[in-house]
Amino acid sequence: MKKCLALLPLLFSCVICIAQPNIGLTVSPGFSFTRTTYQPSDDSQVSKGDMAFRAKFGLEIDFPITETYAFSTGILFAPKKISVVASDFDQITTSIINQKEEYKAQYLQIPATLKLFTSEIQPDLRLFFQLGFMGEILLYDQAFDKDYIMIEKFRFFDFSFTGGIGVEYGAEINTRLYAGVFYDRGLVNVVRDQNDDLAADLSIRMDMLHLKVGVKF
Structure with missing residues (x-):
C-alpha cells in the first residue's frame, strides 16, 4: 500500500506530461x-453567526477536451470560519440570552469541474462558465476560545457544489489571465459530535x- 501511494505523484506527473494541460496559480478572496439548521422542542435556538473574509489559494489544472470545453481540477488550501449563535429564554429575567461561538477550519479542496468557453467577445478575451463539485478534506480545526463547547468534533470531510462565471484574457499563447x-x-453537515446539552x-x-x-x- 505504501509503495502504491509513493507511486501516485509519479503517475500524476506522467498524466500531466501526456495530456499537456494548462496549469495555473489561483487565489480566491x-x-x-x-447555513444552520436547528429544530428543538424547547425555547432554545441556534442560528448562523457572522460571515468572515477568507482567501483560498492553490493550483488549478485545465485539461482541454475541445476548443470550447475543458475538464478542470486542482488542489486548493481553503481556510474557513464557522460561527453560530445560541439563544435561550431566561424565565427569571424574561430576556433572551445569546452566546456566540466561533471555530476555524482549514480544508484541502480537490475540484472536479467542467469549463465552457465562448467565442472571443473582444480580441483575446472570452467568457467562461464553470460548474462542478469539490471534495474537501479537513486538515485542521480549532475553537477560537477554549470555553466554546457547542461543537465537539467536525467531520473529516466535506463535499460542495461550485459554480461561477468569468473572463479569460490570453494575449500570449502560453500565458493567460x-x-x-x-x-x-x-452539501454535507460538517458537525460530527455536538454537546449533549443541545435539545x-x-x-x-x-x-x-x-x-x-x-x-x-
Whole structure:
C-alpha cells in the first residue's frame, strides 16, 4: 500500500506530461458563511453567526477536451470560519440570552469541474462558465476560545457544489489571465459530535462567495 501511494505523484506527473494541460496559480478572496439548521422542542435556538473574509489559494489544472470545453481540477488550501449563535429564554429575567461561538477550519479542496468557453467577445478575451463539485478534506480545526463547547468534533470531510462565471484574457499563447465570481455551496453537515446539552441535532453547512483570479501557463 505504501509503495502504491509513493507511486501516485509519479503517475500524476506522467498524466500531466501526456495530456499537456494548462496549469495555473489561483487565489480566491471572498466571504465564508454557514447555513444552520436547528429544530428543538424547547425555547432554545441556534442560528448562523457572522460571515468572515477568507482567501483560498492553490493550483488549478485545465485539461482541454475541445476548443470550447475543458475538464478542470486542482488542489486548493481553503481556510474557513464557522460561527453560530445560541439563544435561550431566561424565565427569571424574561430576556433572551445569546452566546456566540466561533471555530476555524482549514480544508484541502480537490475540484472536479467542467469549463465552457465562448467565442472571443473582444480580441483575446472570452467568457467562461464553470460548474462542478469539490471534495474537501479537513486538515485542521480549532475553537477560537477554549470555553466554546457547542461543537465537539467536525467531520473529516466535506463535499460542495461550485459554480461561477468569468473572463479569460490570453494575449500570449502560453500565458493567460482569468477572473470570475464563484459560489461554493456545502452539501454535507460538517458537525460530527455536538454537546449533549443541545435539545436537537445541529446541522451546519459551509458556503463561500468569492472572486477567483489567476494566471495559467
